[in-house]
Structure formats: C-alpha cells, structure tokens
Amino acid sequence: MTEMRKLKVLVFEEHIDAVLRFLGELGVAQFIDVREQIENWEGSLTPYEASTEAISRSSTLLSRISNNLSKIDELLKPIGIELEKVSSEKAITSKNRTEEVLDEIEQKIIELEQKLSLEEERIGEISTNFKERQTLQNKLKSLIDSSEKMILEKELQDLEKQITESKSAIKKELSLHKILTIMNKRAVELEKQIVEIKPFLGKIREDLITIEEATQMERSLNEQKTQFARTAKTVYFEAYVPSLHIDIAITKIKEATQGNCIITEEAPLHTEKVPTILKPTPSYMKAFEKLTFAFGYPSGDEVNPVRIEAITFPILFGIMFADVGQGVLLVLFGILFSIVKRKIDLEEVSDIIRYVLEGSEMFILWGISTTFFGFLFGEFFGPSGFIHPVSLGKFGPFYIGGFEPMSEPMKMLRLSVLIGVLHLSIGLIIRSVNEIKIRHYRHLSVPICWLWLLWGGFFMWAYWGGISNISKWFAEGLYMLLGIILLPLILLILFTGIAEGFMEGLGFGVEVFAETLSHTMSYCRLMALGLVHGVMNYLFLVLGGVEHGIFPPSSIPIIAIGTILVMIIEGLVVFVHTLRLHWVEWFSKFYHGEGIPYKPFKLENID
Amino acid sequence: MDPSLIALIGVALSILVPVISAAITIIICGTSNASVGTEKPELLSRLIITIVLGEALAIYGLLIAFMLISKLPNITTMQDASKALLSGGIIAVASFAAAAGISYSGSSLAGATAEKPETFSSNVIGVVLSEALAIYGLLIAFMLIGQI
Numbered sequence: 111m112t113e114m115r116k117l118k119v120l121v122f123e124e125h126i127d128a129v130l131r132f133l134g135e136l137g138v139a140q141f142i143d144v145r146e147q148i149e150n151w152e153g154s155l156t157p158y159e160a161s162t163e164a165i166s167r168s169s170t171l172l173s174r175i176s177n178n179l180s181k182i183d184e185l186l187k188p189i190g191i192e193l194e195k196v197s198s199e200k201a202i203t204s205k206n207r208t209e210e211v212l213d214e215i216e217q218k219i220i221e222l223e224q225k226l227s228l229e230e231e232r233i234g235e236i237s238t239n240f241k242e243r244q245t246l247q248n249k250l251k252s253l254i255d256s257s258e259k260m261i262l263e264k265e266l267q268d269l270e271k272q273i274t275e276s277k278s279a280i281k282k283e284l285s286l287h288k289i290l291t292i293m294n295k296r297a298v299e300l301e302k303q304i305v306e307i308k309p310f311l312g313k314i315r316e317d318l319i320t321i322e323e324a325t326q327m328e329r330s331l332n333e334q335k336t337q338f339a340r341t342a343k344t345v346y347f348e349a350y351v352p353s354l355h356i357d358i359a360i361t362k363i364k365e366a367t368q369g370n371c372i373i374t375e376e377a378p379l380h381t382e383k384v385p386t387i388l389k390p391t392p393s394y395m396k397a398f399e400k401l402t403f404a405f406g407y408p409s410g411d412e413v414n415p416v417r418i419e420a421i422t423f424p425i426l427f428g429i430m431f432a433d434v435g436q437g438v439l440l441v442l443f444g445i446l447f448s449i450v451k452r453k454i455d456l457e458e459v460s461d462i463i464r465y466v467l468e469g470s471e472m473f474i475l476w477g478i479s480t481t482f483f484g485f486l487f488g489e490f491f492g493p494s495g496f497i498h499p500v501s502l503g504k505f506g507p508f509y510i511g512g513f514e515p516m517s518e519p520m521k522m523l524r525l526s527v528l529i530g531v532l533h534l535s536i537g538l539i540i541r542s543v544n545e546i547k548i549r550h551y552r553h554l555s556v557p558i559c560w561l562w563l564l565w566g567g568f569f570m571w572a573y574w575g576g577i578s579n580i581s582k583w584f585a586e587g588l589y590m591l592l593g594i595i596l597l598p599l600i601l602l603i604l605f606t607g608i609a610e611g612f613m614e615g616l617g618f619g620v621e622v623f624a625e626t627l628s629h630t631m632s633y634c635r636l637m638a639l640g641l642v643h644g645v646m647n648y649l650f651l652v653l654g655g656v657e658h659g660i661f662p663p664s665s666i667p668i669i670a671i672g673t674i675l676v677m678i679i680e681g682l683v684v685f686v687h688t689l690r691l692h693w694v695e696w697f698s699k700f701y702h703g704e705g706i707p708y709k710p711f712k713l714e715n716i717d
Numbered sequence: 718m719d720p721s722l723i724a725l726i727g728v729a730l731s732i733l734v735p736v737i738s739a740a741i742t743i744i745i746c747g748t749s750n751a752s753v754g755t756e757k758p759e760l761l762s763r764l765i766i767t768i769v770l771g772e773a774l775a776i777y778g779l780l781i782a783f784m785l786i787s788k789l790p791n792i793t794t795m796q797d798a799s800k801a802l803l804s805g806g807i808i809a810v811a812s813f814a815a816a817a818g819i820s821y822s823g824s825s826l827a828g829a830t831a832e833k834p835e836t837f838s839s840n841v842i843g844v845v846l847s848e849a850l851a852i853y854g855l856l857i858a859f860m861l862i863g864q865i
Binding site: 631 | 758762770779780783784837838841842846853855856859
C-alpha cells in the first residue's frame with residue numbers, strides 16, 4: 111500500500127488557477143476541506159468565496175453550448191445526414207485565470223453562434239430545395255411508370271394500326287426521361303452542396319464540444335476551490351498526495367507560481383481520515399466489495415476484508431442453503447446472468463435487475479458452495495433421500511457432514527458452533543494483523559487473549575458435553591475453567607486496565623465476555639436457517655408425493671413452483687443473515703470501515 | 718386436559734405469535750423505509766435488512782411449529798405436553814420482543830440513515846441485536862423440543 115503525504119500550500123491568489131491546472135493535469139492530489147478546521151486558525155483565514163460566481167457562470171455557458179449542439183442536430187435532421195461523432199483533440203489548457211478563460215470561451219461561443227446562423231440560412235435553402243426535388247422526383251417516377259405501362263399495352267394491342275399514336279407516346283416518354291436526367295444532375299449538385307456544408311458544420315460542432323470540455327474543466331476547478339481558505343492576498347489549501355508522486359507535485363506547484371509559494375510536506379496524523387488507495391480486486395469479487403463498502407470504506411492501516419469475505423461468505427451461505435439441485439441451478443443462473451451482463455448496458459436496466467446482474471459471479475460462488483454442502487447433508491431439492499449424506503470426518507463430537515440436519519438437528523447445531531468459532535477466529539487473527547501493521551504491539555494482547563478465551567470456552571463446551579452439564583464445569587473441570595476461561599479474561603482486564611485505567615479495563619472485560627458468548631451463539635442461526643430451508647423444501651416434497659428419492663412425474667410441476675418460491679424467499683433471507691453475520695459478528699472484531707476513498711482531482715477530457 | 722390438545726396449543730402459539738410479530742415489524746419498518754425511499758432511493762437496498770430480519774421471525778416460528786408437529790405422535794404424557802406448550806410460548810414471547818426491538822430501532826435507523834448515511838453501520842447494531850433475542854428464544858425452544 112502506498113503511503114499518503116499531506117501537502118500544505120500557500121500561494122498568491124493570482125497563481126491559484128495555474129496551480130490547480132497543473133495539479134489537475136497531474137491528477138494525484140486529493141484536496142482537504144480546509145474550511146472545516148477554519149476555527150483553528152483564529153480568524154487569520156477566511157473561506158475562499160470568489161469561486162461561486164465562476165461556477166454559476168460556467169454552468170450558464172455549458173447550457174448555452176448544449177443548446178447550440180442540439181440546434182445543429184435539429185438542422186441536419188430534414189436533410190437526412192448525420193455527422194460522425196468526433197472526439198475532439200485535447201481541450202484548450204491555458205495557464206490563465208479562470209475569469210479570463212471564461213471570457214475567452216464566451217467570445218468563442220458568440221463567434222460560433224454567428225457562424226452557425228450563417229450556415230443555418232444556407233441549410234434552410236438546401237433543405238427547401240431538397241424537399242421540392244423529392245416531390246418532383248416522386249411525381250416523375252409515377253408518370254414514367256404509367257406511361258411505360260401504356261406503351262406496352264398499346265404495342266401489344268395493335269402495333270401496326272395505331273403506329274402514329276404510339277410514336278407520339280414514345281416521344282412523350284423520351285421527353286420525360288430528359289427531365290429525369292436534368293433532375294438527377296441537380297440532385298448531384300445538391301449532394302455536392304451538402305457535402306460542402308458538412309465539414310463547416312462538423313467544425314462548428316467540434317469547436318463547441320471542445321469548449322464544452324474546457325468549460326466543464328473550469329467548473330470542476332472552481333468546485334475544488336470551495337474547499338480552500340484565503341487571507342487578504344493569498345490562498346491556502348491542503349491536499350493528500352501519494353508519496354510516490356509527492357516530488358513531481360511540489361515541482362509542478364513551484365513551476366506554476368514561479369517559486370512564489372510556501373509548501374510544507376508532512377506525514378498525516380493518525381487521527382486524520384486519510385484517503386485509502388486499495389489494491390484492485392479481481393472482477394468476480396466486485397459484488398463482495400460492494401457489500402463491504404456498504405458497511406464502510408477500509409482505512410489505510412486496516413486489512414481490506416474483501417478477499418477473505420469472498421471465501422467465507424459463500425461458505426456460510428452454502429451451509430444455510432445446502433442443496434445439490436438448487437446449488438446447480440444457482441451456478442447456471444450465475445453463468446446466465448454473467449453472460450447477460452456482458453451483453454447489455456447496466457445503466458439502462460432497473461435497480462433490482464442491476465443488483466442481480468452485478469452479483470452474477472457471487473451467484474456462481476454461492477452455487478458451488480451450496481452444492482458442496484448439499485452433498486454433505488444429503489439434500490436434493492429438499493431432504494428427498496435421492497442423495498445419501500457424505501461424511502467428511504468426525505472431530506470429537508463434531509460431525510462434518512454425513513447426517514441429515516432435519517433428523518439430527520443437534521449434530522447440525524454443533525457444526526454451526528464450530529463454523530462460528532472458526533469464523534470468529536479468522537476475524538481475531540485479522541485484528542492482530544491490524545495491530546501489528548500499525549505497530550501497536552501492546553494492543554496485541556487483546557486479540558490473543560480473546561482467541562484464548564474463545565477457544566477455551568469452546569473446548570469446555572465440547573469436552574464436558576454441552577451446556578446441560580454446566581455443573582461439571584465447576585466441579586471436575588474447575589481448574590480447566592480457571593485456566594482457559596478466567597485466566598485470559600483476567601489478563602485482558604489487566605492489560606487494558608494498565609493501558610486505559612481500571613474501570614475501562616473491567617468494562618472491556620465484561621464486554622468481551624458477553625460478546626464472545628452472544629456472537630458464538632448467534633452462529634446457531636446457521637442451524638436454524640438450514641433447518642428452515644430443509645423444512646420448506648420438505649413441504650413441497652410431501653405435496654408432490656416424493657418418497658425415498660423417487661420423483662413421480664406428477665410431482666415435477668409442484669417441485670418446480672416450490673423451488674422458485676424457496677430460492678427467492680429463502681435466498682433473500684439467507685443472504686441477509688449471511689450479511690448480518692459478516693457485518694455484526696465478524697466485522698466488529700477487526701473492521702472499522704472509517705476510511706475514505708482516494709479520488710484525486712483530475713482535469714481531463716470528459717467523455 | 719388431553720396432552721395432545723395442550724401440545725396443539727403450543728403449535729398454534731409458536732406459529733401465530735411470530736407471524737404477528739413479523740407483520741408488526743414489516744408494517745412499521747416497511748412504511749418508514751418507503752418514506753425514506755422517496756427522498757433517497759439509493760439507501761433502500763441497505764434498509765431492506767430491517768424487513769428481512771423481521772420476516773425471519775415468522776420463519777423461526779414456522780421451524781418450531783414444524784418440529785412440534787413432527788413430534789406430536791410421541792406426546793402422550795403431561796410432561797411432554799407441557800414442554801411442547803412451553804417451547805411454543807418461548808418462541809412466541811421471544812419473537813414478540815425481537816419484533817418490538819426491530820420495529821423501533823428499524824424505523825429510527827431508516828430516518829437516521831436518510832439524514833446521515835455514514836451512521837448506518839453503527840445504528841444497524843440495534844436492529845441486529847434485537848433480532849438476536851429471537852435466536853436465543855429459538856435455541857432454548859429447540860432444546861426443549863429435543864427432550865420430548
């Protein structure tokens with residue numbers, strides 16, 4: 111991860127536009143809103159007000175330009191020609207002040223409007239000619255058609271007798287053809303005129319687009335200025351720049367101001383919200399990225415959990431949704447959606463369809479995990495008996511697959527607690543990585559003791575055969591209880607107490623104890639929702655008369671309706687619960703999500 | 718009283734009260750989400766969590782009712798019958814408590830998120846912790862049924 115540096119810059123007001131333009135071309139600086147801390151300057155700085163006028167002026171200019179652009183399109187419609195969409199060359203980048211640039215742009219617009227009105231007259235003429243010619247041509251064509259018919263008929267009727275009449279008809283037809291050739295000649299001339307006028311209009315259009323871009327640049331430039339502060343003659347601003355680009359940014363500012371500036375470069379404080387540059391994630395994780403960022407954007411010294419979430423999210427989903435048949439369907443739907451996604455424009459579809467399409471890769475991952483757990487729990491469109499549960503092994507009282515959740519729910523409960531403890535441990539391990547990353551080695555004791563407590567409690571629970579034997583915990587297992595539950599708790603209270611005071615330590619200890627208990631129990635919803643999924647499928651299996659894995663043909667429509675219902679309703683519920691397990695139980699261990707994205711100020715051609 | 722009749726009352730309790738609780742939650746949270754949606758439609762995809770968690774209450778009730786029904790032929794003694802009745806009562810009360818929590822904090826969550834979207838991640842805790850209440854009830858009801 112690249113480090114961020116903070117620049118504090120003071121320049122004369124007359125240089126500020128040039129500085130912004132240079133930085134905008136560079137595109138690495140993200141400005142900080144100075145006005146939020148303006149009280150700290152005790153009146154020596156005031157907000158920079160001058161820019162609102164420029165913003166409104168550039169907006170009016172923009173609307174004027176777009177008016178003219180649509181006017182050109184209107185003009186060209188009756189003649190039936192189209193201008194190729196031109197991508198203009200780079201817009202004017204002068205190093206002048208905004209006001210001067212806007213003046214220049216206004217001048218240009220007036221010039222272009224004059225040119226446009228001239229062309230308008232010419233086009234008006236051409237288009238009336240064009241229309242007249244078209245009606246004449248149509249008339250002529252029908253005349254020729256009818257005369258040709260007449261001639262043929264007459265020739266067939268009696269060639270010899272009425273030879274004189276037919277001769278005159280032929281003459282008439284000949285004269286008609288003459289007119290046609292003249293008309294065609296004119297048409298060619300008209301085409302020529304159109305071809306001549308086309309580049310003129312094209313040039314006007316191109317110029318308009320160019321200055322449109324320039325005006326947009328001015329506007330975005332002045333929008334940045336609303337974050338600045340000023341003294342009587344100078345402007346002050348702060349910006350975050352990645353340390354890779356800091357040197358070039360400083361030289362650019364010096365170049366723009368000819369050295370008349372004060373620049374301070376420093377490392378941002380830990381209390382500041384520094385923009386985060388994230389490593390780009392693979393495209394199939396984009397949906398998980400969205401789910402994570404809906405909770406909060408990672409800050410710079412945090413592990414970005416997206417990559418790990420892309421593994422754990424489908425696993426938790428799969429346990430709750432376990433089913434071979436529906437898993438395969440999910441994979442197929444995912445593949446279908448990802449094909450559709452490439453074919454259509456995502457901006458044009460409605461919201462819900464867009465969410466579904468954006469999550470297409472997620473569906474595939476869910477489907478794979480769902481199918482896997484479907485084999486473990488022996489579910490094929492519900493507990494139909496079509497597939498025998500496959501066992502992956504047995505760790506103490508924990509069965510990894512090899513049972514049907516509906517007939518042996520306690521095994522499922524134990525498995526869910528195991529999965530929950532593993533998931534929480536991942537979260538705590540990430541927390542310790544975070545503490546190491548920011549070199550808070552003293553705080554490292556918290557996740558380590560917490561892990562000790564979590565696994566200690568889990569071990570007690572498993573070793574003594576569940577909560578119902580809790581009396582044994584305090585009799586035979588007393589020393590074990592002291593060692594693996596009370597000791598880490600006391601250490602936790604002690605460490606936090608030394609660092610932050612006794613009462614805080616005690617409070618934190620109680621909080622950790624309660625959280626460990628309630629968050630682990632919360633994973634029991636894996637069992638509950640898994641059972642609910644089985645039950646809902648089972649209802650349709652009973653309705654369809656499926657027994658011992660044999661699907662009679664009459665049951666297929668019922669199973670189909672049931673599958674659609676279950677996949678939509680249950681899918682939504684299971685998805686939200688998986689999300690909740692990640693957001694609340696998992697993220698609360700290590701993830702704060704208080705960062706802000708890195709969006710540097712850039713001046714570039716806007717497409 | 719006949720043991721199987723008492724057990725049936727448990728079944729009825731375990732499905733009816735959670736369904737009513739889910740309805741209350743959806744009515745309150747759904748309307749407040751809808752009004753937020755008129756101002757900021759982009760928030761609706763996040764706020765849907767309140768409605769879905771409310772709906773899950775009904776599903777917990779369904780689960781307990783189903784388990785009870787599958788145990789009905791085994792219930793012959795008064796002791797088993799009272800266990801069935803109590804497990805129905807437990808999920809009923811727990812889901813009702815959860816519904817109260819979700820609907821109050823859910824509707825406030827919607828309003829607060831409309832004003833300040835960045836507070837969502839800390840405010841959503843109220844909703845999900847209320848929902849956890851129902852899970853605790855579900856677990857205990859479940860263990861009771863396991864003993865029948």
